[in-house]
Amino acid sequence: MKTTINELAVFATGSDKNKALIFVHGFPYDHNMWDAQVEALSKEYFCVTYDIRGLGESPAGCGQFTMESFVDDLEAVVDEMNLVKPALCGLSMGGYISLRAVQRMESKFSKLILCDTRSAADNNEGKLKRAAGIKKIDTEGVIPFVNEFIPTCFSGSYMKNYEKQYKEVLFRSQKNDPVGVKGSLLAMLSRTDTTESLKNISIPALIICGEEDTLTPPDVMKEMSHRISHSNYVEISGAGHMSPIEKSTEVSNHIKKFLKD
Numbered sequence: 001m002k003t004t005i006n007e008l009a010v011f012a013t014g015s016d017k018n019k020a021l022i023f024v025h026g027f028p029y030d031h032n033m034w035d036a037q038v039e040a041l042s043k044e045y046f047c048v049t050y051d052i053r054g055l056g057e058s059p060a061g062c063g064q065f066t067m068e069s070f071v072d073d074l075e076a077v078v079d080e081m082n083l084v085k086p087a088l089c090g091l092s093m094g095g096y097i098s099l100r101a102v103q104r105m106e107s108k109f110s111k112l113i114l115c116d117t118r119s120a121a122d123n124n125e126g127k128l129k130r131a132a133g134i135k136k137i138d139t140e141g142v143i144p145f146v147n148e149f150i151p152t153c154f155s156g157s158y159m160k161n162y163e164k165q166y167k168e169v170l171f172r173s174q175k176n177d178p179v180g181v182k183g184s185l186l187a188m189l190s191r192t193d194t195t196e197s198l199k200n201i202s203i204p205a206l207i208i209c210g211e212e213d214t215l216t217p218p219d220v221m222k223e224m225s226h227r228i229s230h231s232n233y234v235e236i237s238g239a240g241h242m243s244p245i246e247k248s249t250e251v252s253n254h255i256k257k258f259l260k261d
């Protein structure tokens with residue numbers, strides 16, 4: 001089922017009688033990045049995905065986004081869909097949104113799954129990289145930006161052995177509205193650091209990281225996991241930053257087990 005909430009494209013699969021699980025995608029992707037997890041989990045869970053404002057099918061509007069406005073959007077989806085304490089699963093930028101959402105309103109969620117993400121805000125080098133990205137989109141367009149960024153997200157072996165699937169993701173990302181892509185860059189550049197509040201998270205957390213993730217590497221995610229009281233860290237061998245796509249069955253099985261426990 002597809003619906004529109006707050007202008008956002010929202011997708012629900014499975015019975016709404018089941019416990020809800022909401023997925024928040026990474027940058028510059030869309031809800032389709034969770035296809036394998038939705039397929040694996042929607043018999044037992046009411047799976048909700050949505051396109052973050054400005055990406056996929058959700059309109060970019062003015063493109064002046066903040067992490068706070070992204071969290072407002074997540075809250076609107078949870079409230080409008082009447083999701084009762086859904087489990088929350090976010091990858092990378094979706095993880096930044098999830099971490100800030102839990103900091104703001106933990107009681108709305110039952111469990112937290114963080115894939116290939118970090119709690120720290122961008123340092124100066126990171127901010128300058130985002131600014132260079134915005135400039136590249138302005139001067140060269142969104143396709144050259146995406147073509148340069150996306151290979152940094154996947155392991156070399158995935159790009160080589162699953163070329164067709166990799167290209168599908170690449171082509172979908174190339175279609176994003178440049179205003180929306182720049183808006184995400186601005187929101188990430190200006191986000192707050194949630195590291196100090198990790199110790200306050202009381203819901204169970206599953207931390208998933210691709211062994212070959214160079215953007216949010218295993219040591220960063222292990223450290224995050226140590227700071228969260230009820231958390232379990234799993235590393236996905238041979239996967240890069242996009243572990244739910246690269247090793248979809250393994251990631252889905254970890255999520256399944258975590259939700260059952």
Ligand code: MLT
Pocket residue numbers: 025026027028091092093094153188215241
């Ligand atoms: C993502 O996958 O969402 C991005 O790598 C996040 C980022 O650029 O910080």
